Amino acid sequence: MAAQAPAFWQRRGLLAQALRPLSLLFGFLARRRRALTQPQRLPVPVIVVGNVAVGGSGKTPVVDWLAGVLRVAGHHPGIVSRGHGGTASAQGGLALVPADGDPGRYGDEPVLLARLTGCPLVVGQDRPAAARALLRLHPECDVLIADDGMQHYHLARDLEIAVVDAATLGNRLLLPAGPLREPLARLAEVDLVLAHGELDAELRAAIGGVPVFPMRLFGEEVVALADPACRLPLAALRGRRVHAVAGIGRPQRFFDQLAAAGLEVVAHAFPDHHRFVAADLVFGDASPILMTAKDAVKCRAFAPADCWEYPVRAQIGSGAAERILEKLEDGRTSA
Incomplete structure (x- = not known):
């Protein structure tokens, strides 16, 4: 299971500087591997x-x-x-x-x-x-x-x-x-x-x-995990409290997208490629649960009733x- 990115990767602080020699070695080995x-x-x-x-x-x-x-x-x-x-x-x-x-x-x-x-x-x-x-x-x-x-x-x-x-x-x-x-x-x-x-x-x-x-990346609707034929405009959830679940490389992007659409976001970040279990989606209240498409493929079998996928497309x-x-x-x- 992939871990969350270390916080020290965001700045060139003491720990990052201490690891610079290993970075130089990594770079050398990567160049050599590519050349060979x-x-x-x-x-x-x-x-x-x-x-x-x-x-x-x-x-x-x-x-x-x-x-x-x-x-x-x-x-x-x-x-x-x-x-x-x-x-x-x-x-x-x-x-x-x-x-x-x-x-x-x-x-x-x-x-x-x-x-x-x-x-x-x-x-x-x-x-x-x-x-x-x-x-x-x-x-x-x-x-x-x-x-x-x-x-x-x-x-x-x-x-x-x-x-x-x-x-x-x-x-x-x-x-x-x-x-x-x-x-x-x-x-x-x-x-x-x-x-x-x-x-x-x-x-x-x-x-x-x-x-x-x-x-x-944009999306305009959410899709029910229990019934993919059931869809709602994302705008229908504006002003509502939702649990936002993301086990992706950059979960904050997902949370920001929902917040920008006017949702009250309770963020739940999991490691990238997290193997979800039913207990991960139990939050103790009746607020809807929204998740990324990548997480939805892993959660559909056990997701609670009010659980929704937010699919996005790339606009280039x-x-x-x-x-x-x-x-x-x-x-x-x-x-």
């Missing part, structure tokens, strides 16, 4: 969606959006994912994820993506093996999306999309002194950046000339979809 890795190329284009930091930046809604963009353009996308939090990919296993799959087996994000996108999705620690398995099972797939795949260099990629939320970058230091898996300079190597929120001067300098497109700035499709076509022409 021989990427495995697939017979179809691969689009990587990822980030340079640990924690949530909105990658799952972006993968959903990207799958829709590709479908509208006439492609047949498939998705590969690590399957974090599930048992199916443990010890090198591979598994095709059904839309109604068990999050405990396949991981919460893969099950959510399989349900949202309708795309074939295979989980596995070995990304090239997962991709080859997907193509064997679904030879109609003509492009693959690698979810959270920026640091998985064994899988060759034709296009990289970095999802950036400045709030997840903390003190801008590498692990373990900070939340970065790679330096900010890595952002200058991607094909486009999707920016959730404002970019400060340091981030803009790191990104350099890479095209940046704004993104936001104009021009991003066109650039992605153009890069794909350029790659196909030059291949």
Whole structure:
């Protein structure tokens, strides 16, 4: 079970500074691993969606959006994912994820993506093996999306999309002194950046000339866990006290969204990929319970009656979809 991000990652205090030597070692080992890795190329284009930091930046809604963009353009996308939090990919296993799959087996994000996108999705620690398995099972797939795949260099990629939320970058230091898996300079190597929120001067300098497109996550209704056909406008809960449950990388974003909609939020933050049990949703009063879509796939079986999912979609700035499709076509022409 993933733990909450350490508080010291938000500043360059004494503990972060004490860990700087380990960060330098981490950076050296990461660069060496990348230099020694021989990427495995697939017979179809691969689009990587990822980030340079640990924690949530909105990658799952972006993968959903990207799958829709590709479908509208006439492609047949498939998705590969690590399957974090599930048992199916443990010890090198591979598994095709059904839309109604068990999050405990396949991981919460893969099950959510399989349900949202309708795309074939295979989980596995070995990304090239997962991709080859997907193509064997679904030879109609003509492009693959690698979810959270920026640091998985064994899988060759034709296009990289970095999802950036400045709030997840903390003190801008590498692990373990900070939340970065790679330096900010890595952002200058991607094909486009999707920016959730404002970019400060340091981030803009790191990104350099890479095209940046704004993104936001939005949702206008809530869905009953007991009956997905039962939906309410989020505005119907304005002024009401609600229990907001989030076991995601950045729960505060979820709480802020609900508060901005006029709800009186009682926040309940759980670790990312938390394995919920019924007792986690007992709060001792009759106030409605709202949760993210990623948490809802794990709680539907035992959620109380007045429990609601707040699904969100990624809204991406104009021009991003066109650039992605153009890069794909350029790659196909030059291949």
